[in-house]
Amino acid sequence: MAEDDERRCTTGIDGLDTVLHGGLVPGRTYMVTGRPGTGKTILGQHFLTSGPSESSSLFVNLEESESDVRANAETLGFDLEGVEFLDMSPGSEAFTDGQQYEIFAPSEVEGPDVVSAIDERVRELDPDRVFIDPLTQLRNLSPDTYQFRKQINGLIQFFRQRGATVLFTSQATPESPDDDLQYVSDGTFELTRTENGRAISVPKFRGSGTEDGHHSVRITDEGIQVYPVLHPEVHSQDFTSEVVSSGVPEVDQLLNGGVERGTVTVLSGPTGVGKTTLGTQFMKEAAGRGERSAIYMFEENRATLLARCESVNVPAKTMVERGTLTIKDVTPLDKSPAEFAAMVREEVEQRDARIVMIDGIDGYRLSLQGDEADLERELNSLGRYLKNMGVTVILVDCVDNVTGQFQPTKSKVSYLADNIVFLRYLEMNGRLRKAIGILKKRTSDFERTLREFEITQHGITVGKPLTGLRGVLSGTPEFTDEGSADGR
Template sequence: MSRFSSRRRIETGIRQADTILDGGLLPSSATLLRGSPGTGKTIFGLHFLAAGVRSEDQGLYINLGEPTAYLRDTAESFGLDIGPVDFLTLSPTGEEFRADQTYDLFQSGETENPSLVENIRDEVETLAPDRVVIDPITELRYITMDEHQFRTQVLALLDFLKGQGATVLLTSQAADSVPDDDLQFLVDTVISLDHNQRRRTLDVSKFRGSSAQRGPHTVTITDDGMRVWPRLVPDDHEREFSLEKLSSGVPELDSLLRGGLTTGTVTFLSGPTGVGKTTTSLQFMKEAAGRGQRSVLYSFEESRSTMLERAEAVNIPVKEMIERGTLHIEEISPDALTIDEFTHYLRQEVEDRGSEIIMIDGVSGYERALRGTGGDATQHLIKIGRYLRNMGVTGVVTNEVHQITGEFRATEQQMSHLADNIVVLRHVEYRGELRKVIGVLKMRTSDYENWLRELQITEHGLTVGEPMSDLRGILTGTPTWTDDE
């Protein structure tokens, strides 16, 4: 827990944003919310004020951009209650700027027209708001005489608002042509919103007096409003656990693994299509279910219905396991989730539902589904592995190699270093018959059997034969008997 966590916080009203901010914004502070048009700054501000309504805080929206009616309609479309919030409209099209009024920020000795600052001061002194949004503060830059006057008066305005006990949120139309570095120096907190073709992000670059989770973090905007999906930082998650062996329930397979898979390790099952990687993985889950343990399978390459049908055909009762809550299968299609969304749901399974086995079925499908949604998918797989190890969860990953026979490869994505254990499955042809073999290439936490064994998958289930000690060249795909002569 952070040393700042005990300090009182002001909720942003955005799901998971307060998690990133170590509980929320600090009271009587000023936050700069920066980003290009369309990144969600106004929606963020509406969430912030709606959260104040729920906590019975007085809210004030100082509007220098969109009309008040538009803002209220926007809030309503997202289901945000801002009814009690007061609006001070100071945009050129607002009531404050009729033809007989000037659009000056400050009252000078040469004019008697009211200034923006006086309007704001009068409204704040009348309402005594707890939360203030100024959207966008950068509009004031265009109506000041120079940059020095702009900075001086913004600082004075912030000091006044904070002195009145208000927590202030300023929005900035950040762009290369209009830098806002000066504003970043004036505030206590800087939150940046960004948006590319596939992903919105939020990053906290400054948080005076508090800690914040490192970003960038994924942001989504739906009919329910804005939500933040915190980036997975494995080192922030750890718990004590005891090392145990996870049996497959097949004695010969357990013999290969010297008792089974060790909890808190990540195992790659590598082989070509149709060799039995998913079925072998489900065998471990079937055995775990018998002990009341929960497993989760994330399928990136096969439909849930097909998997259920195939598993039932080989005597793995996945439907019964699902009904009992010892197995959950989640089919994930391309572009359905960002990496941060996926790791959030994975963490929920581990931390909230107590899942003890996490399976990622299909590395290639995983990469295709999550490519471009928040960094390199392979690097995130490394983070997922570290997280599972820290939490004592057994990870299982199926990895397809495209050569059915021929030159042996453990993986084609050069991922073998990510795994604690590598179990290889191969098709082999002998005397015109296609067979399957299984063996262990690597185990970090224990010894393992060096032999290859024949693997059979029938309607009665998975069986593993005796060591194939009389065959040579199995990994080439075309083995020979030692007694052929």
């Protein structure tokens, strides 16, 4: 055989190979099951066209004609030029002549014998990879269930003797389940549709461990992409525990020097109060150290952010040009949580991003199309992964109240945060002003006062602690006898 039994056999889909800890075990037989339209045939085409140049592949098509298969594959960019076919699909004459399709009939009935035809073609080609689509078609052509199981067992043993790696699809129905095929196969791939799109799971895989869970699947113009479920506990790297400065002395004083590397910080406050600007300030300071940062915009577009940063003395455009900042627009309903996690992982593992900001949590929630528990679980996994990788995480959380009752966070993610920095509108002497404070810091003490917060054309300005005031968190503070009209 052309492929080395000592190494894995790629499926042709990087994400699926990751789920399988490297790919298929050569010389074994695997089943792909799922409802129509979930991508079973496309997966098989990836498999057939991803072998080494010296390997050979055989497509046994029992449903679609070879011409239809090739035409459909071409629209997805698959080159099936080097793939051999054994076309045993029903021809139109089977219907125009008023005959039944009996391509695999009892021995006493005249007609081609499918198993014999496959046997002959495999002996002739000696293929490394075989894809049968769908194998369950043989059930319809067998005289009874006993004969079907007997022939399938014999066929699988024949492939094992030849050393071929085999993938076959199954079309199960309530009347004809495919449990018997699951037993005889070495592995099973289940393609399903979910609220968030498509998914693949691997409930059975002999000879190796796999990544558990339902992994996100997207079918594009280039075929199937698989985004494995993020398991943060298997990812880590050594990093130096140090304080990350904001570059604004008064903000650092509130935070007892800054935020620690490898921690999660929630920036909370109503719309327009300055959360994103404060987050980019940390990135501006990081760029000065030569570190790379990444912003994922769920609720604002890249052009708007760049323009706004330039107006407040954050040179985001220059940072992007120099490679110290990347800004990516994310359309919430276009990305599943697993797809988004894959984007972040690429930025961290391939481009060494040291600060990641998600702006904002409400937009991220839309990508889940689920309940609050889904949000907490997915965001917790992503946060733990980033912390394990030594990345400083900034989550922007928009609360509803402009003034009035204090609301520290809206998305119930405060338990994920190592640090919570809140921004607040204040109504003072008929003028709308802003305040900044720290609600939580796990790794050290922090300043428990509130300071006035202002964004100018020169950047962020933070005043002295607001003293002589009471009811600041209500949004409508009152001066005490010691207070002053300017609130400083």
